[in-house]
Amino acid sequence: MLFEKAFQMAKKDGLHVTMHCDVDQKDAADHIHEAIFTVLDGHGTERIDHGLNALDRPELLQGLEERGIPLTLCPHAYHRRQATDVLFPKLRKLWELEGVKWCVNSDDPTYMHNVWIDGAMEKVYRYCGMSKTDMVRLSRNAVEISWADEDLKKLLLQELERFGRENCQSGEECN
Template sequence: MRQIPKVELHLHHEGAAPPSFIRGLAGEKGVDLSGIFREDGSYAFRDFVHFLSVYEAATSVLTSPEDYARLTRAVLEESAAHGVVYSETFLSPDFCGGGDVAAWREYLLAIREAADGAERDLGITLRGIVTCIRHFGPEAAKPIAICAAETAGDWLTGFGMAGDEMKGQPSDFIWAFDCAREAGLRLTVHAGEWGGAASVRDALAALRPDRIGHGVQAIDDLALVDDLAEQGIVLECCPGSNVALGVYPTWSAHPIQRLRARGVKVTVSTDDPPFFHTTMTAEYERLAASFGWGEEDFAEINATAIDAAFCDAATKDTIRKKLGDRT
């Protein structure tokens, strides 16, 4: 499974930071983050809301463009080790310059330079998706959308929203999404992870995204499932994350196979891999064990993912060649 070339569309940049990297950076800066780690060195959290606070605490030691360059290299080394040849990562100017466009440009340049180096050295291609943070509120999302619009291009290709799905309504964020859309950015939004099927419907109606992050609770509304299939909306599924956080009790209970069988376009990603003790290799192994997926199934998943990627046509053609006969 490790050797299969893979495409990953749903990866939070800070959430992919190895715990050892964050501990090391905290040590360099004299910051005590011992409370966010277990005795075995992994991240410690009780539930989704606590996970968000631990995530933000870990991110607090990332305070400069250089920190983000180092983080980017660490994340891409880990992804490449598990066969990922193309990845899209969620980046938030909230954490990279506090929503100031000039500061955000400096962070983005550092991230991109590190990504270019990893592509040269490791053969993995990265593209960026700016995300506003839902629980920070709609007013806070506006400068983040402006940062995205001002830096949209061949590398920064998307805009989305992450954070606590239970805070506010998708319609609260129409201004931010319209701003990004007008700048030519492709759109994705987290929904249907915690907010039920209705949250997917609301996100589609208000924000008109190209993709839905997670979206798995759509399975509880089969009419919605059929709408997703008919409209070709792609779901960025993260089964390991959903099981680790208790959205579903076991892998066999996860609806990814039922969604796929009903015609929904699904992809596979890790979300925040070290938090959830997963990798792309582990996701594939567990999908194979739980649903009997084999080489043809993974080829279809990766073909769906590169078709849905927010990069340009030339990049897609390059990645398809890396995927080879499997797609």
């Protein structure tokens, strides 16, 4: 809530409001609660960067779903601090929640062993047991929750659809 006035000014000026709620930090779930239910006079932020600790409290997952607040997650950054068998089941659980939308981002790649989005996506594909269909959907999520203008989003989504048609194994739907 330290930035409430700045958030309100940004919103008034037509800017998007994203809150950074880092993973496994002190009071992480409380910060996510603020982002969903308190900021902007209780309307909540438009997107949360990180926010994986929403899994810690059912009401946070419900709030994300009901308010349509997506998450941008950085699996490689979290993998530096969490074991594979701890982190990736969390991501898979979040993936299986139909109403919570998230995408893969990279977090300060030059400080994270030079792992960019492609490397983070590869980890999710491998350790979460994702299908190619899942990866296309994950990429679609990234476009849909970006702040790009609608014309650019439409072009990118068409390109993803074309990519999915051309690159999925026979029998696997990519749409």
